[in-house]
Amino acid sequence: MFEALGSKLQGVFDRLRGRGALSEADVNDALREVRVALLEADVALPVVKDLIARVRERAVGAEVIRSVSPGQQVIKIVHDALVEALGGAPGQEGAPRGLDLNAPAPVPILMVGLQGSGKTTTSGKIALRLRTRERKKVLLASLDVHRPAAQLQLAQLAERAEVTSLPIIAGQTPLQIAERAMATARGELYDVVILDTAGRLAIDEALMEEVAAVKAAVRPHETLLVVDAMTGQDAVNTARAFNEKVGVTGIVMTRVDGDARGGAALSMRAVTGAPIKLLGAGEKLDALEDFHPDRIAGRILGMGDIVSLVERAVESIDQAEAEKLAARMQKGQFTLEDYAAQLRQIGKMGGMTGLMSMLPGVAKVKAQLEDAKLDTGLLKKQAAIIGSMTPGERRNPDIIKASRKRRIAAGSGSTVQEVNRLLKQFEDMRDMMKRMNKMGQKGMLRGGLAGLLNPQGRRPF
Secondary structure, X not given: OOHHHHHHHHHHHHHHHOOOOOOHHHHHHHHHHHHHHHHHOOOOHHHHHHHHHHHHHHHOOHHHHOOOOHHHHHHHHHHHHHHHHOOOOOOOOOOOOOOOOOOOOOEEEEEEOOOOOOHHXXXXXXXXXXXXXXXXXXXXXXXXXXXXXXXXXXXXHHHHHOOEEOOOOOOOOHHHHHHHHHHHHHHOOOOEEEEEOOOOOOOOHHHHHHHHHHHHHHXXXXXXXXXXXXXXXXXXXXXXXXXXXXXXXXXXXXXXXXXXXXXXXXXXHHHHOOOEEEEEOOOOOXXXXXXXXXXXHHHHOOOOOHHHHHHHHHHHOOHHHHHHHHHHHHOOOOOHHHHXXXXXXXXXXXXXXXXXXXXXXXXXXXXXXXXXXXXXXXXXXXXXXXXXXXXXXXXXXXXXXXXXXXXXXXXXXXXXXXHHHHHHHHHHHHHHHHHHHHHXXXXXXXXXXXXXXXXXXXXXX
């Protein structure tokens, strides 16, 4: 998400950086291009007008025109305006608006949204998050009696998240299910109840009445609207309708890992007054992230998001395995099994594409990165090739000759050329490790990362 918008805005600001001083005309020309970029990204027109007005008011002042680095100053002003548009409060831009559970248990959370927005999957993700991070006892309840197997789907998600789902009783209405869920939660001392309401293909009065009745009965502490980032301006219209009819306290945007233009996220806060609280970045149950306005603004403007990258690494990397690998590398004992372990760690962190998107300035070399084929598919294929080897072959790849290569290729669904490419890359990495061994631990880590970021044996930059 935001890739196209970020690319266009970075192009505008690159031209500003190249000028020693800025005139008011320069600022106006840049803001005209920013306005076009925002509109093309599907940002709501009132939001665009407000954002441009705020930037112009700050950017045409004498302190910018006479600044030592006026181009950088304008970028800072646009960054601050984006943070505010995304819901960041002045002075507290870095603080995410997480779920509010400050209420007597059991805390009801009502999930609303259109059919296909990812509402049921998001309910499972939130349940897993509350169980693992907050140590909460969670009850999931499906109020969707209209869609076939909807209640069974939520029960399966509850099993995967290792939380409880409300037993299904045929013939009950959504209101009856919600009341039974709250009664069960009170009787069995649950901390949180997540109520997954039914969706429709479009906003209709019956849907709103049903949701309103449930909300009046259970009085949820949080009413979360789940919207699909891929729907663009339609997501904004959906948010406006639900907020007017039901009222929402927060928004969860799903499919932000796709090629959405990002306008919906920039418009949500202004349209509903409710903050974006969470982002769904994949189908896995743990693919749920806090929404940080300042970090998202940094990504849009090409500043990267190193903090989120570090947080993802801390959550995903097995510290004991990493220390064991570092010790082996220092002794020059790097094997294909170790390389496969590194591939698994990258997969847990969201794949190469997700990691690279958080690094500053990567958008400018996107073409080179694509040419180097730094994608998740390649890493999975390499992992499959290594998985087709015997333990002896992984520990000592020098024994892999022609007949073994044919067997490995057939077993992994690849070609002999791809097997050869992997072995050559591994050999280069192993030689690099031996050279880096003399440089200490920092050199070792730098050498391992360089090899992983360059799986084709090319220079990506």
